[in-house]
Amino acid sequence: MNVDWRLGTKLRNRLELLRYRVLGTEIDKGILFKLVVYFILINVAFIYLKPILYMMTTMVKDAKNILDPSVIWVPRTIYTGHLKEASEMLHYGKSFLISVSLASSVSALQVFSCAIAGYAFARLDFPLKKLWGALLLFTFIMPPQVTILPTIMLFKQFGWMNTFLPMVVPALFGHGLKGAMFVIIYRSFYSTLPKELDEAARIDGAGSFRMFFKVMFPISRSATVVVLLFAFVWNWNDFYFPSLFMFTADNVPLSITLARMAGEMAQAAGAGEITVYAESIKMAASFLIIMPLLVVYLVMQRWFIEGVERSGLVE
Amino acid sequence: MRRLEARTLRRLEGSLFIAPWVFGFLTFVAFPLGYSLFMSFHQVKIEVNKTEYAYIGFKHYREILVANGSLLYEELIPFLKQSLMMIPIILVFSLFVAILLNLKFPGRTLFRVIFFLPVIFSSGQIVQEFITQGEGSLSMMQSLRIDYYLREYMPAAWASPIENVLSSFVLVLWYSGVQILIFLAGRQTLPASVYEASRIDGSNPWNTFWTITLPGLVPYIFLNLMYTVVDLFTFPSNPIISKVNTTNYGSSSALAWIYFLIILTFVMLTLLLYRRVDKALSGR
Numbered sequence: 001m002n003v004d005w006r007l008g009t010k011l012r013n014r015l016e017l018l019r020y021r022v023l024g025t026e027i028d029k030g031i032l033f034k035l036v037v038y039f040i041l042i043n044v045a046f047i048y049l050k051p052i053l054y055m056m057t058t059m060v061k062d063a064k065n066i067l068d069p070s071v072i073w074v075p076r077t078i079y080t081g082h083l084k085e086a087s088e089m090l091h092y093g094k095s096f097l098i099s100v101s102l103a104s105s106v107s108a109l110q111v112f113s114c115a116i117a118g119y120a121f122a123r124l125d126f127p128l129k130k131l132w133g134a135l136l137l138f139t140f141i142m143p144p145q146v147t148i149l150p151t152i153m154l155f156k157q158f159g160w161m162n163t164f165l166p167m168v169v170p171a172l173f174g175h176g177l178k179g180a181m182f183v184i185i186y187r188s189f190y191s192t193l194p195k196e197l198d199e200a201a202r203i204d205g206a207g208s209f210r211m212f213f214k215v216m217f218p219i220s221r222s223a224t225v226v227v228l229l230f231a232f233v234w235n236w237n238d239f240y241f242p243s244l245f246m247f248t249a250d251n252v253p254l255s256i257t258l259a260r261m262a263g264e265m266a267q268a269a270g271a272g273e274i275t276v277y278a279e280s281i282k283m284a285a286s287f288l289i290i291m292p293l294l295v296v297y298l299v300m301q302r303w304f305i306e307g308v309e310r311s312g313l314v315e
Numbered sequence: 316m317r318r319l320e321a322r323t324l325r326r327l328e329g330s331l332f333i334a335p336w337v338f339g340f341l342t343f344v345a346f347p348l349g350y351s352l353f354m355s356f357h358q359v360k361i362e363v364n365k366t367e368y369a370y371i372g373f374k375h376y377r378e379i380l381v382a383n384g385s386l387l388y389e390e391l392i393p394f395l396k397q398s399l400m401m402i403p404i405i406l407v408f409s410l411f412v413a414i415l416l417n418l419k420f421p422g423r424t425l426f427r428v429i430f431f432l433p434v435i436f437s438s439g440q441i442v443q444e445f446i447t448q449g450e451g452s453l454s455m456m457q458s459l460r461i462d463y464y465l466r467e468y469m470p471a472a473w474a475s476p477i478e479n480v481l482s483s484f485v486l487v488l489w490y491s492g493v494q495i496l497i498f499l500a501g502r503q504t505l506p507a508s509v510y511e512a513s514r515i516d517g518s519n520p521w522n523t524f525w526t527i528t529l530p531g532l533v534p535y536i537f538l539n540l541m542y543t544v545v546d547l548f549t550f551p552s553n554p555i556i557s558k559v560n561t562t563n564y565g566s567s568s569a570l571a572w573i574y575f576l577i578i579l580t581f582v583m584l585t586l587l588l589y590r591r592v593d594k595a596l597s598g599r
Contacts, residue, residue, distance in 0.1 A: 037415055044412065045429045047485055052432075117336035124329030125322075132337065139344055141541075141582050143549050145559040146571045147347035149354065153366075154347065173339025183336070208328040233435050240556075293435050301428050308496050309503050 052290075059083060059284035066280065082277065086284035089264070090257045099236055099253040100292070102164055106171045107231035110182055111224055113174035118186025119216055123198060124208060136187075140180035144240065152244060162249035167241055177234055177241065182227045189223035190216065222307035229304050233293055254289050261285060355569035375569035387573070390554035395577075398547045400477065401487050405543050406536060409491040413498030414528065433492030490546070494539045501535030502528070530596055537589040541582060548578050 053073070062079035065071045086092075120126065121133060155166045170176040174183055193216075201211045217224075239255040246252060252260075265278055297304075355375055357368040379387055416427055505528065513523050549556065555574050559567045 034420060037418065037420065041415060041426050044488070045426060047488055048429055048432050113335060113339075116332055120329055120332035120336070124332055125326050126329035126333050127326065129329075132333065132340075135340060135344075139340065141545055141578065142344070142348075143545075143571075143575060143578060145549075145556055146351055146575045147344060148559060149564050149568055149571075150347035150350035151343065153350075154342075170339060170343045172335075173343070174336040175339045175343045179339075208325075208332065212332075230434070290436065297432075297435055298428075301431070305424070305427050305431070308500050 055283045055287050055290075058280050059086075059287055061280055063277070066277075082280040082284040083288070085277075086261075086281050087288055089261045089281070090254060090285055090288060092254075092288055095252065095254045095257045096292070098251055099255070102167060102253050103232050103236040106167055106176060106235045107228055109168065109171040110174070110176055110179055110231045111228050113172060114179060114182035114227065115186050115217055115220060115224070116212070117174040117183045119190050119212055121183065121187040122190035123193075123216075136180055136183060139175070140184060148244060155245060160245075162246045164246075166245040167235070177238055178230070182231060185227055186220065186223055189220055193219075222303075225300065225303045225307040229297070229300055232296065236293060258285055258289055351568040351571060354564050355566075355572050357565055359564035361564065371565075375566045376573065378566065379570055379573060391574075391577075394554055398544075401490075401547065402540065402543050404484075404487050405491045405494055406539055408488060409494035409539065410498050410532070410536070412491070413495050413502060414524070416495070416499055417502050430495055431492060433489045434496065435492075436489065493546070494543060497535055497539050497542065498532065501532055501538075505531045533592060533596060534589075537585060537592075540585050544578070544581050544585065548574075548581075 057073055057075060059082050060078045060080065061071070061075045062077060062081070065075040065077065065079075068076075121129075121136065126132075151166075152161075155161060158165070160166050160169075167176065171179065197215065198211065201215060206214065236253075237255060239259060242253055242256050243259065247256070262282070265282070269278065354368070356370060356372060358371050358374075360367040360369075412430060416423065416430060509527055510523065513527060518526070547553075555570065559571050559574075
């Protein structure tokens with residue numbers, strides 16, 4: 001009897017424990033909840049990864065693997081010929097250097113000029129501040145298509161067509177591709193900092209310039225990482241501006257050579273040259289363009305995610 | 316006297332800081348903006364070394380809006396309908412993912428790294444490549460024959476935009492990278508102490524979400540709404556973008572302006588709605 005009772009409690013305790021393990025003391029602590037979360041996350045992650053996996057497996061398939069219906073994901077042999085061909089068609093060496101220098105110079109300029117403007121908007125006083133603030137929002141909302149034609153005419157007047165200046169010079173002044181958004185990011189970052197920071201520096205006799213370069217810019221590292229990554233990636237990927245400002249140029253970034261290559265291939269297909277390789281070559285080209293970004297992202301991701309959490313990316 | 320001087324000095328410093336941006340704004344935004352407005356009222360003829368303008372009033376606008384409305388009504392309106400449906404999907408999805416990514420669990424960093432990948436891809440030509448590969452569609456669509464039911468039971472004007480959204484559903488997810496970021500950053504601003512208090516009071520996570528997380532995220536929902544509207548209007552598949560080109564400066568400018576006014580209306584509506592919601596929430 002006694003033993004029986006003891007066994008019953010033990011069992012009940014076990015069951016209780018099991019319930020706690022599975023459902024948790026609170027819902028979001030239990031195994032069941034975690035399983036559901038993992039299930040959803042893995043599924044969505046798969047959606048994001050699938051095109052990339054597809055790209056990487058397709059580009060290493062040779063003719064035998066492409067035609068073999070039993071090969072879907074994992075090719076039997078790895079063939080690098082498509083990569084070579086794609087890199088030739090893209091003029092990879094030259095265009096890569098151009099893309100790197102263009103994207104990094106524009107993003108560096110944007111980080112710097114947008115930080116200055118954002119700092120001024122957040123912490124300094126100047127005439128008509130409200131008006132300029134409204135115009136900043138306006139710039140953010142305005143699609144580039146509204147101003148693109150006069151901008152082309154303006155740059156033609158300057159003789160800047162087919163050079164990199166149309167992308168670089170606006171960046172110097174805190175504009176350029178999505179410049180308004182970067183100014184807004186910096187503005188919201190700087191407005192979260194405590195007021196005492198300025199006051200202390202002012203008492204120490206530092207002017208706004210020294211204040212900015214010695215204190216403000218260095219401590220805005222988390223916002224800078226976010227802006228730098230965005231600016232680099234978007235400028236690297238951008239097709240619209242280079243296509244209008246330098247389509248007839250010889251030295252063009254990768255986004256343009258990719259478009260040219262796609263055009264050439266479509267023409268070849270239209271002329272009746274049907275090849276099983278087209279797909280693989282396209283994927284190889286896509287991979288060649290994405291890979292540098294992936295490397296940059298994987299190197300920067302730690303600071304980037306930290307930056308997103310800390311930067312008051314939003315106010 | 317000294318105080319006044321200090322203030323003027325400060326304003327002077329501030330002006331120096333903002334000067335480059337203002338200069339850039341005037342040259343690269345304000346001037347082209349005014350010029351495109353000017354061109355939209357003119358017949359523009361470009362010759363080798365000079366450009367001729369003939370004033371024609373609202374003719375370009377009338378042509379686009381009334382006489383030759385096929386571009387606006389047959390291409391833009393379906394696109395707008397499609398965007399209208401994409402916006403809530405993007406917002407709900409990114410909010411959901413951001414909340415999941417905010418939980419603490421092993422492997423969180425890995426998932427975060429994966430979920431920010433769209434930020435890298437979605438701005439490029441690569442996504443276009445994926446669309447043509449059919450990577451944008453859900454295979455479930457064909458197997459369940461959803462498109463068939465849609466056509467059967469929906470008014471024709473809405474069936475095809477819905478079908479477009481569904482067939483590019485994965486793509487919609489691809490375009491929520493920045494929105495996830497914004498929500499995740501916004502979630503960090505909600506103090507942990509409030510969550511602890513609600514936990515001690517015995518509130519379950521479901522209620523906590525509706526009473527604490529969601530109201531706290533309202534500003535970010537609207538920020539995201541604005542970002543999404545702006546982003547969608549410069550979408551690569553947008554029919555207007557390729558129509559603004561150098562073949563006819565005058566009518567292209569008019570088109571761009573009509574388009575811009577539509578965007579402004581959308582954004583203004585968003586802001587108005589935000590004011591309302593904000594007032595209602597703070598009044599509570």
